[in-house]
Amino acid sequence: MADIVKQILAKPIQLADLVIKNADGVSSFRQECHEVKVKTEKLVGLLRQAARASGDLYERPTRRIIEDTEQVLDKALALILKCRASGLSKVFTIIPAAAFRKTTVQLENSIGDVSWLLRVSTPADDRDDEYLGLPPIAANEPILCLIWEQIAILCSGSLEERADAAASLVSLARDNDRYGKLIIEEGGVAQLLRLAKDGRLEGQENASRAVGLLGRDPESVEHIVNAGVCQVFAKILKEGHMKVQVVVAWAISELAANYPKCQDHFSQTNTIRLLVSHLAFETIQEHSKYTIPTKHQMSIHTVAMTKSQESESNIPHPLSNGIGKQIQNVVTDTLAKKSSNLAPKEETKQQPNEVANNAKPNNNSRKTKTRNSVKKARQRQVAFAGSSIKGREYEDPETKAEMKAMSARALRHLCAHNFTVCTSVTESRALLCFSALLEKGADDVQYYSAMALMEITSVAEQHSDLRRSAFKPNAPAAKAVVDQFLKIIEKADSDLLIPSIRSIGNLARTFRATETRIIGPLVALLEDREPEVISEAAIALNKFACDDNFLHVNHSKAIIQGGGTKSIIPHIYFGEQMVQIPSIILLCYIAMSIPESEQLAEEDAFIVFEWSMKQSHLMNDATVQRLVEEGRRSLELYQSRSSRGY
Numbered sequence: 001m002a003d004i005v006k007q008i009l010a011k012p013i014q015l016a017d018l019v020i021k022n023a024d025g026v027s028s029f030r031q032e033c034h035e036v037k038v039k040t041e042k043l044v045g046l047l048r049q050a051a052r053a054s055g056d057l058y059e060r061p062t063r064r065i066i067e068d069t070e071q072v073l074d075k076a077l078a079l080i081l082k083c084r085a086s087g088l089s090k091v092f093t094i095i096p097a098a099a100f101r102k103t104t105v106q107l108e109n110s111i112g113d114v115s116w117l118l119r120v121s122t123p124a125d126d127r128d129d130e131y132l133g134l135p136p137i138a139a140n141e142p143i144l145c146l147i148w149e150q151i152a153i154l155c156s157g158s159l160e161e162r163a164d165a166a167a168s169l170v171s172l173a174r175d176n177d178r179y180g181k182l183i184i185e186e187g188g189v190a191q192l193l194r195l196a197k198d199g200r201l202e203g204q205e206n207a208s209r210a211v212g213l214l215g216r217d218p219e220s221v222e223h224i225v226n227a228g229v230c231q232v233f234a235k236i237l238k239e240g241h242m243k244v245q246v247v248v249a250w251a252i253s254e255l256a257a258n259y260p261k262c263q264d265h266f267s268q269t270n271t272i273r274l275l276v277s278h279l280a281f282e283t284i285q286e287h288s289k290y291t292i293p294t295k296h297q298m299s300i301h302t303v304a305m306t307k308s309q310e311s312e313s314n315i316p317h318p319l320s321n322g323i324g325k326q327i328q329n330v331v332t333d334t335l336a337k338k339s340s341n342l343a344p345k346e347e348t349k350q351q352p353n354e355v356a357n358n359a360k361p362n363n364n365s366r367k368t369k370t371r372n373s374v375k376k377a378r379q380r381q382v383a384f385a386g387s388s389i390k391g392r393e394y395e396d397p398e399t400k401a402e403m404k405a406m407s408a409r410a411l412r413h414l415c416a417h418n419f420t421v422c423t424s425v426t427e428s429r430a431l432l433c434f435s436a437l438l439e440k441g442a443d444d445v446q447y448y449s450a451m452a453l454m455e456i457t458s459v460a461e462q463h464s465d466l467r468r469s470a471f472k473p474n475a476p477a478a479k480a481v482v483d484q485f486l487k488i489i490e491k492a493d494s495d496l497l498i499p500s501i502r503s504i505g506n507l508a509r510t511f512r513a514t515e516t517r518i519i520g521p522l523v524a525l526l527e528d529r530e531p532e533v534i535s536e537a538a539i540a541l542n543k544f545a546c547d548d549n550f551l552h553v554n555h556s557k558a559i560i561q562g563g564g565t566k567s568i569i570p571h572i573y574f575g576e577q578m579v580q581i582p583s584i585i586l587l588c589y590i591a592m593s594i595p596e597s598e599q600l601a602e603e604d605a606f607i608v609f610e611w612s613m614k615q616s617h618l619m620n621d622a623t624v625q626r627l628v629e630e631g632r633r634s635l636e637l638y639q640s641r642s643s644r645g646y
Helices: 002-023 030-052 059-083 088-092 097-120 142-156 159-175 177-185 188-198 201-214 218-226 229-239 242-258 260-268 271-280 300-313 333-359 365-385 397-415 419-427 430-440 443-462 464-470 476-491 497-506 519-524 531-545 552-561 564-574 577-593 598-602 605-612 622-636
Strands: none
Touching (some): 059 142, 142 188, 159 188, 177 188, 188 201, 201 242, 218 229, 218 260, 229 271, 260 271, 271 430, 397 419, 397 430, 419 464, 497 531, 564 605, 577 622, 598 605, 605 622
């Protein structure tokens, strides 16, 4: 950095020396040239002072200011050389008086710019909190110099000053996207990450929040990732204060939402494991089991247990048709509650033994101490394996709830359309955490948990491997998640309804034929609901009734038995387009699956298809047109002439 600044300063210092040297030998405009010389001497003194302090100068404004100063000195030298002309050259050289006034003003501006550069690069303690003001270069863009000032404080200020500077950058980045771009272009990201890594609580919060606000577009996020944000944030999630971790988790969610390519970068720094650890903390018992262990943390016993669980979960289900795969062997909520009830009793039983051991005048005291020390060492090892952070159990409940909400929010955006991350999340037993949080979490925690599950199930819908590994029908964690979704759908009065409907639809190919409790609640949503709810319910039912679903015949019969056709036909005739299209598609799938159904004949499904084929707004969609024609052909063999209205 210092060498670069010295190179930048070398040429303007040389130009200034030439101006001073040539100003003494002019043959005309001597007074004006003397004024230029005086201004130049003052300027070159500041430039040499800057060269001596090159290690402390902030590079970005240094480049801009010195480039402008170099141009001013170049013009001043050209003017001085004209005044040294002699003979015929002097006769034919015309120098307007205004040229000197302009040059003098430009030199004064350069003096002001370099003076400001020296002040802004000096720590506040050394300049006695002197107000910096704005340099002349800021006349056209004052915000740029304000950004320079705050970043310079981040470079050389105290921890308190750096925290205040980060807060100022937060305000600028929040107010205007262009200001955020300028902060990135002027080198603010590296300094913010340095503060987030090494600062105090307030500074870390402000710096992390600023980084999250700066990542508003893919280009900006890519720059932030290249600056090392993944490593810094992973360290904070592992070792930082929980209030800072809340902001970091939010920032990760913002970066991942605006630039999905950064998902893998965060995954490679163990961010997924750390976020799941925060979800599991005080959510399920023995939460250290529900993290992704690293190779260094896995004991022989852990490896053996993992292999045992994998072998048990690898048994394929006869009705799965390739849908099942190894699933995590997890404890249910009931077992978690039982273990939490047993824990105090076990601790109580140990106390008399400890008293008895201490009361002995014993020869075995050394052995007892050894056993106790080994036991404590094992407890510390388990705590480390769970990535538990010392002291976080003493945080206030509001902060803990916010931490879980932001962790779920971050996982939602990290999982979106990413098979690798979704696999890591489901292998970490996060499904059990999400199911517990859906049941008893705070409002924000429930919502972000539901959204995270929606993203995971969306990826599972497209990848059979993930369906087999995470959502096998007999897996306790998968059952717990589905149970919570069904409760939400049956209640049908919360913000969790839409993500729950979508998640159930995404899992349509994982349910067995004997699983009859799914269809009824979805069919019930087709009656007298908001258009968005009806549309989502119809789309979910389409995934049960479509040809891609191996059990589409069974599911179609269940939809009819639940009164699904009675509900969707009015929506086809009178509903909004967002409701009409999924409703007519659902009727088509049912007609193709069970065309012999008497219920379809009673509901005049054939006439519905005839009417639909005359609606241009429906037939504009090639998929709808094809399905309606296939549904109509399927019913032709089974509908009587009287039922067709002939």
